[in-house]
Amino acid sequence: xxxxxxxxxxxxxxxxxxxxxxxxxxxxxxxxxxxxxxxxxxxxxxxxxxxxxxxxxxxxxxxxxxxxxxxxxxxxxxxxxxxxxxxxxxxxxxxxxxxxxxxxxxxxxxxxxxxxxxxxxxxxxxxxxxxxxxxxxxxxxxxxxxxxxxxxxxxxxxxxxxxxxxxxxxxxxxxxxxxxxxxxxxxxxxxxxxxxxxxxxxxxxxxxxxxxxxxxxxxxxxxxxxxxxxxxxxxxxxxxxxxxxxxxxxxxxxxxxxxxxxxxxxxxxxxxxxxxxxxxxxxxxxxxxxxxxxxxxxxxxxxxxxxxxxxxxxxxxxxxxxxxxxxxxxxxxxxx
Amino acid sequence: xxxxxxxxxxxxxxxxxxxxxxxxxxxxxxxxxxxxxxxxxxxxxxxxxxxxxxxxxxxxxxxxxxxxxxxxxxxxxxxxxxxxxxxxxxxxxxxxxxxxxxxxxxxxxxxxxxxxxxxxxxxxxxxxxxxxxxxxxxxxxxxxxxxxxxxxxxxxxxxxxxxxxxxxxxxxxxxxxxxxxxxxxxxxxxxxxxxxxxxxxxxxxxxxxxxxxxxxxxxxxxxxxxxxxxxxxxxxxxxxxxxxxxxxxxxxxxxxxxxxxxxxxxxxxxxxxxxxxxxxxxxxxxxxxxxxxxxxxxxxxxxxxxxxxxxxxxxxxxxxxxxxxxxxxxxxxxxx
Numbered sequence: 001x002x003x004x005x006x007x008x009x010x011x012x013x014x015x016x017x018x019x020x021x022x023x024x025x026x027x028x029x030x031x032x033x034x035x036x037x038x039x040x041x042x043x044x045x046x047x048x049x050x051x052x053x054x055x056x057x058x059x060x061x062x063x064x065x066x067x068x069x070x071x072x073x074x075x076x077x078x079x080x081x082x083x084x085x086x087x088x089x090x091x092x093x094x095x096x097x098x099x100x101x102x103x104x105x106x107x108x109x110x111x112x113x114x115x116x117x118x119x120x121x122x123x124x125x126x127x128x129x130x131x132x133x134x135x136x137x138x139x140x141x142x143x144x145x146x147x148x149x150x151x152x153x154x155x156x157x158x159x160x161x162x163x164x165x166x167x168x169x170x171x172x173x174x175x176x177x178x179x180x181x182x183x184x185x186x187x188x189x190x191x192x193x194x195x196x197x198x199x200x201x202x203x204x205x206x207x208x209x210x211x212x213x214x215x216x217x218x219x220x221x222x223x224x225x226x227x228x229x230x231x232x233x234x235x236x237x238x239x240x241x242x243x244x245x246x247x248x249x250x251x252x253x254x255x256x257x258x259x260x261x262x263x264x265x266x267x268x269x270x271x272x273x274x275x276x277x278x279x280x281x282x283x284x285x286x287x288x289x290x291x292x293x294x295x296x297x298x299x300x301x302x303x304x305x306x307x308x309x310x311x312x313x314x315x316x317x318x319x320x321x322x323x324x325x326x327x328x329x330x331x332x333x334x335x336x
Numbered sequence: 337x338x339x340x341x342x343x344x345x346x347x348x349x350x351x352x353x354x355x356x357x358x359x360x361x362x363x364x365x366x367x368x369x370x371x372x373x374x375x376x377x378x379x380x381x382x383x384x385x386x387x388x389x390x391x392x393x394x395x396x397x398x399x400x401x402x403x404x405x406x407x408x409x410x411x412x413x414x415x416x417x418x419x420x421x422x423x424x425x426x427x428x429x430x431x432x433x434x435x436x437x438x439x440x441x442x443x444x445x446x447x448x449x450x451x452x453x454x455x456x457x458x459x460x461x462x463x464x465x466x467x468x469x470x471x472x473x474x475x476x477x478x479x480x481x482x483x484x485x486x487x488x489x490x491x492x493x494x495x496x497x498x499x500x501x502x503x504x505x506x507x508x509x510x511x512x513x514x515x516x517x518x519x520x521x522x523x524x525x526x527x528x529x530x531x532x533x534x535x536x537x538x539x540x541x542x543x544x545x546x547x548x549x550x551x552x553x554x555x556x557x558x559x560x561x562x563x564x565x566x567x568x569x570x571x572x573x574x575x576x577x578x579x580x581x582x583x584x585x586x587x588x589x590x591x592x593x594x595x596x597x598x599x600x601x602x603x604x605x606x607x608x609x610x611x612x613x614x615x616x617x618x619x620x621x622x623x624x625x626x627x628x629x630x631x632x633x634x635x636x637x638x639x640x641x642x643x644x645x646x647x648x649x650x651x652x653x654x655x656x657x658x659x660x661x662x663x664x665x666x667x668x669x670x671x672x
Contacts, residue, residue: 142520148484149520184478184485189537189572193561194530201525221568225529225561231597232557235623235634236525261567267603287571298571 002302003323003330004056006174006220006256006280007064007105009094011051013043016093017072020086027078036089044096051284053104059302061281063334065327066094067108067139071187073178075113076146080121084112087125095133106333107135108174111162115145120161130169134336136329138166140173140217142199147182147191154199155206163212172216172326174256175199188286196224200253204237204245209252216252216326218278222259222268230271246273254326256280257301257318260287262294265304274314278322279305338638339659339666340392342510342556342592342616343400343441345430347387349379352429353408356422363414372425380432387620389440395638397617399670401663402430403444403475407523409514411449412482416457420448423461431469442669443471444510447498451481456497466505470672472665474502476509476553478535483518483527490535491542499548508552508662510592511535524622532560536589540573540581545588552588552662554614558595558604566607582609590662592616593637593654596623598630601640610650614658615641 015037026033052064068090075083091109098105109129111122119140129135140162143149152158154175166173177195185191196219209215219226226233234245242248254276259265268277280301287298296303305318324330351373362369388400404426411419427445434441445465447458455476465471476498479485488494490511502509513531521527532555545551555562562569570581578584590612595601604613616637623634632639641654660666 149518151520153520182485184487184489184534184538186537186541186572189540189569190534193533193565193568197529197533197561198520198526201522202520204525205522222564225533225564228558228561228564228600228603229529229595231595231600231627231634232529232623233525234629235596235625235627236522238625239623259565259567260571261607263603263606264564264567267564267599270599271597287568287575289571289574291567291571293570298567 001063002061002319003279004061004064004281005218005278005323006258006282007052007066008069008282008285009066009097010069010284011047012069012093013039013047015039016089019089020072023082023085024077027082033085039093041096041100044093044100048097048101053101055283056104059300061302063103064105065108065136065323066097066105068094068110070139070176071179073110073139073141074146075141075144075178076115076181080112080114080117083114084125087112091125091129091133091135098134102336106330107133108137108139109135110139111141113141113144115150118161119159122162123165126162126165126171127169130171130329134333136327136333137171138173139176141178142175142195143177146178147180147185153202155202155208160211163215167212167214170214170328172218174218174220176220192221192286193224196221197226200224200226200233203249203253204233204242205240209249216254218254218256218326220256220258220280220282222257222264223255223272227255227268227271250276254278254322257305258282258299259304260298260301261291262304262307265301265308269308269310274310274317275322277318278326279319337399338397338655339615340397340400340617341554341614341659342594342618343388343402344405344618344621345402345433346405346620347383348405348429349375349383351375352425355425356408359418359421360413363418369421375429377432377436380429380436384433384437389437391619392440395636397638399439400441401444401472401659402433402441404430404446406475406512407515409446409475409477410482411477411480411514412451412517416448416450416453419450420461423448427461427465427469427471434470438672442666443469444473444475445471446475447477449477449480451486454497455495458498459501462498462501462507463505466507466665470669472663472669473507474509475512477514478511478531479513482514483516483521489538491538491544496547499551503548503550506550506664508554510554510556512556528557528622529560532557533562536560536562536569539585539589540569540578541576545585552590554590554592554662556592556594556616556618558593558600559591559608563591563604563607586612590614590658593641594618594635595640596634596637597627598640598643601637601644605644605646610646610653611658613654614662615655
C-alpha cells in the first residue's frame with residue numbers, strides 16, 4: 001500500500017471559501033457571520049473524483065493523509081474565535097471527504113491558532129478531531145502571524161500545551177506554515193520552505209525532545225533546506241555541543257518527499273536515514289504543471305522514489321511502513 | 337588560481353567590536369561616540385596570519401574576496417548615521433587587510449543600510465569603496481530589520497538606487513542577511529539560509545532583470561534551499577508563466593559553494609549550470625568543526641569540488657573563471 005502523508009483539500013466547493021470571506025468580513029462587527037453554507041455530498045464527490053482521486057489512481061497511490069488547504073488556514077486573519085469557527089468548518093469538511101471515500105483519505109486537522117494566543121486554545125479541537133472524527137494527526141503552524149514570525153520558537157514552553165495533548169493522543173504534527181501576508185515571502189516558494197528550515201534549526205538549539213520523548217513532527221517539503229545543508233546542520237549542532245543529529249533529533253523528526261525533481265529526492269535519500277522519510281506529494285498543491293524535462297507532473301513524486309537505487313524493503317518503509325510508525329492511529333482508521 | 341568569493345573578517349582585533357559596542361551604546365544620546373580605536377598593522381597581521389591566511393595555505397586556495405563579518409553588520413541597530421559610521425570603520429579595516437596582503441585578499445564592502453531608509457543612502461559608501469579603496473563588490477542585506485523582514489522585496493523600486501550605482505560601477509552584490517534579532521531564526525542556521533531562498537523566489541516573481549540586464553547577484557550558502565528544490569522553483573516559475581529559469585534568471589544570479597558536505601555539492605553541480613557556480617567557503621565562519629564522517633573541516637569546500645566528476649575546465653570555471661565574469665574588477669585588483 002502506498003500512503004501519501006501530505007495532501008490538502010485545495011479543491012473544496014466554492015461556497016466553503018465564500019463563507020470564509022463572509023466570516024472574515026464580519027470580524028469588523030458590522031455584519032453577522034452567516035450560517036455555514038450547504039454543501040451536498042455530490043459536490044464533495046465532484047471536487048475529489050476529478051482531482052485527488054483521479055491523481056491517486058493515475059499515479060498508483062492508495063491513501064492520502066488529508067488536511068485542509070494549508071495557505072487557507074490563514075491564522076493571521078481575525079482572532080482566536082474566527083480561527084476556531086474556520087478550523088471546525090474545514091475539519092468537518094475533511095471528515096466528510098474521509099467518510100465518503102474511506103479507502104482513500106484519512107484526516108489530519110488544522111488547528112484554531114491565532115497570533116499571540118496560547119496553543120492551549122487548540123487542544124479541544126485536536127481532541128474533537130481525533131476522538132470524534134477519527135483524525136490521526138494535525139498541522140501545526142509555527143508562524144500564525146503569516147510571515148512576521150511574532151510568536152515564540154516551537155521549542156518555547158508557549159507551545160507545550162498542544163504538545164502535551166499530542167502526546168496524550170499519540171498523534172504527530174506536520175509543521176506547516178500558512179499564507180504569507182509579508183510581501184517578502186512568496187507563500188509556496190518562500191514562506192513554506194523557510195518555515196521548514198526554521199523549525200528544524202529551532203529543534204537543534206533546544207532540548208524539546210528531552211521534555212517530550214515521544215513527540216513526533218513531520219517537516220514537509222523534503223525538510224526545506226535541511227537535507228541539502230545536512231553538513232551545515234551537523235556542523236552547527238557539533239559547534240553547539242549537541243549529540244549527532246541522528247541521535248539527537250531523528251527519533252522525533254521526519255521528512256516528507258515533496259521535492260519535485262529526481263536529484264533532490266536522491267539527495268534526501270542519501271543523507272536522511274530511510275526510517276525518517278515519508279512518501280508525500282502535496283497534490284493538488286503548490287506546483288501543478290508538467291516538467292518539460294521528464295514529461296510528467298513535477299508533483300508526481302512516486303516516480304522519483306521508484307527510481308531510487310535502494311532496496312525494495314527501504315521503499316516499502318518510505319511508502320508505507322514509516323507512516324504507520326509516525327501515525328499509530330493510521331491502521332485503525334484504515335480498517336474502518 | 338583558486339578564488340574563494342565568500343570570506344568574512346570574523347577575526348578582527350577585539351577593539352574593533354569594542355568600539356562598535358560603545359558606538360551603539362552612545363545612540364541613546366547620553367554618551368558621545370568615542371574616536372575609532374587604534375589598531376596596528378601587526379594586530380591586523382596577527383588576526384589574519386593564524387586564521388584565514390593559514391587556512392588558505394592549508395587548503396590550497398589563493399585569494400579570498402573578503403568582506404566585513406556578516407552577522408556583525410547588524411543594520412537593525414541604531415539608525416542610518418550609526419550604520420554609516422560602522423560601515424566606514426568595517427570597510428576601512430577590510431582595506432587595510434587587502435593592503436597588507438594584496439596577493440591574498442580583495443575587498444567587498446558592507447553597506448550602511450538601515451531599516452526603512454532608502455538604499456540611495458548607500459551609494460556614496462559603495463562608490464568610495466570601489467573608487468578609492470579598490471573594492472570589487474558589495475554585500476546587500478535584503479532584511480535590514482534583522483529577521484522581521486520589514487522593508488520591501490528586493491524587486492521593489494525601493495532598491496533601485498543601489499542597483500543603478502552597482503550597474504554604473506559594474507560591481508555585483510552578494511545577497512547576505514546579517515544577525516537575526518528574531519528569536520525564531522538562528523542566525524547562521526535559519527536566517528542566512530532563509531534569506532537566500534527568499535531572495536531567489538523574489539526574483540522569480542518579478543522582472544527585475546528587464547530593468548537591469550547587467551545587474552548581478554551571488555546567492556550565498558549554495559543558494560539556500562533553491563538547488564535542492566530546483567524542480568519546485570522551475571515548476572512555480574512555469575505556473576507563473578515565466579521563461580525557463582536558466583533563461584530568466586541565470587544571466588544575473590549566481591550561487592556559491594558554501595554547502596558543507598559532498599552530497600550537497602554534488603546536487604548543486606548537477607542542477608545548476610557550471611557557469612553559475614562560484615567557489616566559496618565562508619571561512620572562518622558559520623561552522624568551525626571537523627566533520628567526523630570525513631576527518632576534514634566542514635567548510636573545507638575545495639575538497640568537495642575536487643571530488644566532483646566533472647571536466648577540469650568546469651572546475652576551472654568554478655574555482656576562477658566565473659569569479660572574473662561576475663567581478664569584472666577582480667583582475668585589476670589582483671594586478672595591484
